[in-house]
Amino acid sequence: MPQFLGVEDLVGVMLQNQRKTGNPLGLDGARLARWAQGLKFNASSGTYLYTGGLYQMAAYIDSFIEALERLEGSVAGGVGLGLVKALGRLGINLSSLYSSVAEKEAVRYEGIIRNLYTLLVRQGYEFGFLGSDEQYSGVLFYDMGFDSEFQESAERLTRMLRDRGVKRLITMDPHSTLILKEVYPKFVDAFDVEVNHYLEVLEPGGATRSDKLADGVFAVHDPCLLARNLGLSDRYRDFALKAGLKIAEPQLSRRSTFCCGGPIENIAPRVSGAIAEKRCSQLGEAGGAALVACPICLSNLGRACKRKGSGPRVVDLLEVVG
Amino acid sequence: MGSSFAEAKKQMYEALEDVPMRIGVERGMTHFSQRYSAVIARSDVMELKREIAEIRRYTLTHIEELYRQALEALTSNGVGAHYAKTKEEALSIIGKIVEPGELVVKSKSLVFEEIGLRRFLESRGNEVWETDLGEFIIQLSGDKPAQMIAPALHIPRERVAQLFEKHFGRSFNPDDLQGMVAAAREFLRGKIYAADVGVTGANAISAKEGTVVTVENEGNVRMTMTIPKKHLVVSSIDKVYPTTLDCVKEALAQSYFAGYDKPTYISLTSTPSGTGDIEKVIVRPAQGSKEMHVVLVDNGRLQAARGPLAGTLKCIKCGACQLVCPVFAVDGPTWGGQTYTGAIGIVWTAITEGVDVANPLSYFCLGCNACNEVCPTGINISGLIRWLKTKRT
Numbered sequence: 001m002p003q004f005l006g007v008e009d010l011v012g013v014m015l016q017n018q019r020k021t022g023n024p025l026g027l028d029g030a031r032l033a034r035w036a037q038g039l040k041f042n043a044s045s046g047t048y049l050y051t052g053g054l055y056q057m058a059a060y061i062d063s064f065i066e067a068l069e070r071l072e073g074s075v076a077g078g079v080g081l082g083l084v085k086a087l088g089r090l091g092i093n094l095s096s097l098y099s100s101v102a103e104k105e106a107v108r109y110e111g112i113i114r115n116l117y118t119l120l121v122r123q124g125y126e127f128g129f130l131g132s133d134e135q136y137s138g139v140l141f142y143d144m145g146f147d148s149e150f151q152e153s154a155e156r157l158t159r160m161l162r163d164r165g166v167k168r169l170i171t172m173d174p175h176s177t178l179i180l181k182e183v184y185p186k187f188v189d190a191f192d193v194e195v196n197h198y199l200e201v202l203e204p205g206g207a208t209r210s211d212k213l214a215d216g217v218f219a220v221h222d223p224c225l226l227a228r229n230l231g232l233s234d235r236y237r238d239f240a241l242k243a244g245l246k247i248a249e250p251q252l253s254r255r256s257t258f259c260c261g262g263p264i265e266n267i268a269p270r271v272s273g274a275i276a277e278k279r280c281s282q283l284g285e286a287g288g289a290a291l292v293a294c295p296i297c298l299s300n301l302g303r304a305c306k307r308k309g310s311g312p313r314v315v316d317l318l319e320v321v322g
Numbered sequence: 323m324g325s326s327f328a329e330a331k332k333q334m335y336e337a338l339e340d341v342p343m344r345i346g347v348e349r350g351m352t353h354f355s356q357r358y359s360a361v362i363a364r365s366d367v368m369e370l371k372r373e374i375a376e377i378r379r380y381t382l383t384h385i386e387e388l389y390r391q392a393l394e395a396l397t398s399n400g401v402g403a404h405y406a407k408t409k410e411e412a413l414s415i416i417g418k419i420v421e422p423g424e425l426v427v428k429s430k431s432l433v434f435e436e437i438g439l440r441r442f443l444e445s446r447g448n449e450v451w452e453t454d455l456g457e458f459i460i461q462l463s464g465d466k467p468a469q470m471i472a473p474a475l476h477i478p479r480e481r482v483a484q485l486f487e488k489h490f491g492r493s494f495n496p497d498d499l500q501g502m503v504a505a506a507r508e509f510l511r512g513k514i515y516a517a518d519v520g521v522t523g524a525n526a527i528s529a530k531e532g533t534v535v536t537v538e539n540e541g542n543v544r545m546t547m548t549i550p551k552k553h554l555v556v557s558s559i560d561k562v563y564p565t566t567l568d569c570v571k572e573a574l575a576q577s578y579f580a581g582y583d584k585p586t587y588i589s590l591t592s593t594p595s596g597t598g599d600i601e602k603v604i605v606r607p608a609q610g611s612k613e614m615h616v617v618l619v620d621n622g623r624l625q626a627a628r629g630p631l632a633g634t635l636k637c638i639k640c641g642a643c644q645l646v647c648p649v650f651a652v653d654g655p656t657w658g659g660q661t662y663t664g665a666i667g668i669v670w671t672a673i674t675e676g677v678d679v680a681n682p683l684s685y686f687c688l689g690c691n692a693c694n695e696v697c698p699t700g701i702n703i704s705g706l707i708r709w710l711k712t713k714r715t
């Protein structure tokens with residue numbers, strides 16, 4: 001009896017969630033849109049801020065992985081629960097699990113998005129937000145090689161974008177950015193939405209270091225896709241430096257950066273965690289806190305550095321400038 | 323369905339606990355990253371990278387015509403030239419070249435591992451010794467090779483000392499690397515001088531001239547190919563290049579991208595050794611081998627060259643992609659098939675062992691593109707691995 005679930009089962013859980021709620025963790029849309037409460041949007045230009053749900057989900061990923069591992073233990077370990085039944089129970093368990101996630105954690109991630117909102121507004125951008133209708137891009141399904149499931153998500157999101165007359169998206173994480181920029185046009189007929197990461201849009205000089213978190217030196221961690229595929233390493237540093245942050249370079253940086261391990265956190269959390277711990281040591285050696293610009297890096301490295309005890313504090317660029 | 327991913331995951335989790343392996347890989351990767359940064363800072367290396375990428379685009383689309391041309395050129399050089407479609411065919415050809423009972427010395431080549439050469443020869447009663455130090459360590463440990471250039475990467479010095487102690491019957495100080503290397507040198511030289519057959523791989527073979535090019539730092543390849551009376555080259559069809567000059571470029575590129583600032587030896591071998599020093603009459607052998615044979619193994623390559631994994635055949639096996647891979651960093655050679663490990667090794671596993679073997683391994687790829695960043699021939703390695711993820715059986 002194998003100790004672990006097959007990849008179809010693991011991805012299947014996320015797919016089931018995606019179909020039900022529009023995101024792979026099965027969070028309800030209102031929760032994902034909570035950051036926008038009380039904020040004003042203006043969608044008249046056809047430009048929208050697209051969160052892809054990644055920052056919001058990062059607060060819950062820990063609980064989700066824990067649930068998956070428990071499911072794995074109960075089904076694959078031969079306790080006798082059928083998979084379908086177990087999945088059903090998992091669905092029920094998820095909502096109670098999520099409600100136990102520290103509010104502080106959820107608020108922290110929501111704050112990151114609110115901060116981007118503020119920066120954009122301050123630089124004169126007008127944009128809309130899809131609210132609780134915003135759908136996940138499906139990037140995970142693509143990355144896991146589930147192409148038709150990805151296509152399903154891509155078409156669903158595209159329909160939504162077309163219905164709302166979206167012409168341009170300002171994105172905030174490297175994964176959603178790259179998938180929309182480079183993969184959507186291959187999977188969706190005539191996908192012509194312009195996609196820009198916020199670092200391409202915002203002027204580096206337009207932000208300053210915010211609150212006490214911004215003290216000291218930051219070891220810059222380049223998110224893989226941000227550095228290698230989007231080519232935004234210079235812009236990222238420029239942004240941090242012009243805001244008044246002091247930065248240090250770890251041994252592996254820019255295009256030679258070392259992954260946080262996050263992309264396989266759902267299917268092989270222990271391998272993912274070991275990689276994250278290795279990166280934490282590298283960042284720790286560079287000195288100071290660790291700076292990231294990606295929700296996956298933020299949660300995966302944050303968790304691993306905490307586990308290590310001696311690891312650096314991990315913060316997102318959007319937590320320390322404002 | 324899914325059980326083989328589950329099995330792979332179990333092994334990947336277990337490997338995380340293998341402390342000596344992790345220490346070995348960690349040390350190797352750190353040394354590599356320092357050397358690699360120095361090498362790629364050179365403009366001549368970057369120029370060569372552009373050239374080799376171009377050459378590899380050509381060889382990929384002309385693979386069939388090139389290996390056929392090479393077989394002809396080799397034959398006209400007086401070399402026994404053979405094409406082997408499968409592993410079994412390769413072994414049966416080799417079985418006719420190597421007599422049972424002959425003493426065989428080998429240099430390092432992943433193609434040997436791929437076809438199970440040492441096991442095959444040993445099963446026929448041949449005494450076989452690995453002359454590359456890393457392979458010799460692997461031979462003593464019974465492991466599979468960890469990495470393309472450094473097969474014993476996962477074995478830290480402490481374990482090498484233990485293996486040597488068992489083999490040589492005396493103790494070794496793990497920090498006395500010099501002493502360990504000297505012991506291997508003395509032992510292997512004895513075997514090379516006594517050997518009947520020297521088996522080497524080839525980094526590249528020229529189609530036009532039929533010249534075999536090898537690159538190395540230890541000096542064992544030169545000895546293995548010249549001292550025994552028979553020189554057998556076992557290589558694969560993707561290693562054929564239009565000209566000898568292209569081959570030398572490949573050899574240099576492989577060496578640079580493996581992190582060396584210059585190769586110690588590059589050898590060009592076209593015919594068995596001979597001399598014309600007495601009245602210009604060619605007499606064979608002189609000081610080198612008397613006979614030379616070349617076996618070009620296909621084992622799935624030609625078919626792959628026509629399908630979605632074609633890009634893999636541009637690989638020059640420098641191993642750079644493995645040594646920057648975060649998954650390889652924590653799981654080492656466990657992430658791989660029988661012969662090929664980590665990064666492009668996952669795709670080589672698909673070609674040489676089957677897509678069904680490689681699919682469960684593919685899901686551990688992060689898609690971080692660290693491999694793509696370093697590959698000298700510009701292979702979209704993580705793209706190929708993502709394709710493997712779509713091939714659920």
Ligand code: SF4
Nearest residue numbers: 637638640641643697
């Ligand atoms: S795929 Fe590229 S980097 Fe990897 S071994 Fe082959 S040539 Fe080297």
